[in-house]
Amino acid sequence: MTILVTGATGNLGRLIIESLIERGASADQIVAGARxxxxxxxxxxxxxxxxxxDPASVSAALDGVDSVVLVSSSEVGQRxxxxxxxxxxxxAAGVTKFVYTSAPKATxxxxxxxxxxxATEEAIAASGLPSVILRNNWYTENYVRDLATAAESGVLAAGVGDGRVASASRKDFADAAAVVLLEDGHLGQVYELGGDVAWNYDELAAAFAEITGRDVSYVRLGADEQVAALRAAGLDEGTAGFVAALxxxxxxxxxxxxxGTLARLIGRPTTPLVDGLRAAA
Known part of the structure; x- marks a missing residue:
């Protein structure tokens, strides 16, 4: 078996390669695809x-490859x-296992x-590739910048209301990708993957407080208020609107x-919020 990991120098791609080796793959079985x-x-x-x-580079990278994990591009609008x-x-290369890192409830x-x-999931289905779809929830590491801001200001401001996030660490999601690449029995599956605990932003602020050693308050913003704050912070209108929509x-x-699907796949509990933030910071 030869496994191609795309986006291999990115945060998730690197961890997938580490996880593959930790779970028994030999280095000569793995190909790192990188720009x-x-x-x-x-x-x-x-x-x-x-x-x-560059489609020619993609075709060349697939030479002799049996399995692929397509780590989704970070270039929104071009993905x-x-x-x-x-x-x-x-x-075209006859890949026998195609794994894609998608988004929660993507369809x-x-x-x-x-x-x-x-659109990507639909294209995979239309291609006839034997596939596994991993619908990854938010990475806990996404909140490191908010943690740094809260460490200075004592404030976590967001427009999420009382919404909850079932985040997990990138390492958790990387382990899941390694499992489905190395094990049989996953083809055709669509896995909704999230952390064991869905936390709200009051709990996120409490996690920030525990890590920074200072009080952190969650400030709820309305949509217009949030856009105005983001514009005042220097974001253009389109980006501010995108963040508010998220x-x-x-x-x-x-x-x-x-x-619990993620924990079952990787054979352990997912990384707790505080632990994931502390490691990332």
């Missing part, structure tokens, strides 16, 4: 040039075209980030569901 191969030199596996915007290049090349949610993931999705429950 800048030099950045993959410390991964301990063979690295190949793979640029989502689907980039993902489609990998899907098409994988289908049914109103979350602003979901449409590109929905928070609205959280407020409406887009990230709240958790049923």
């Amino acid at each position: 800048d191969v030099a950045k993959a030199a410390d991964l301990g596996v063979r690295a190949v040039h793979l640029d989502y915007t 689907f075209a980039q993902h489609k290049a990998v899907i098409d090349a994988a289908a 049914t949610t109103d979350l602003i980030l979901a449409p590109e993931h929905k 928070d609205a999705g959280i407020r409406d429950g887009a990230l709240a569901d958790t049923d």
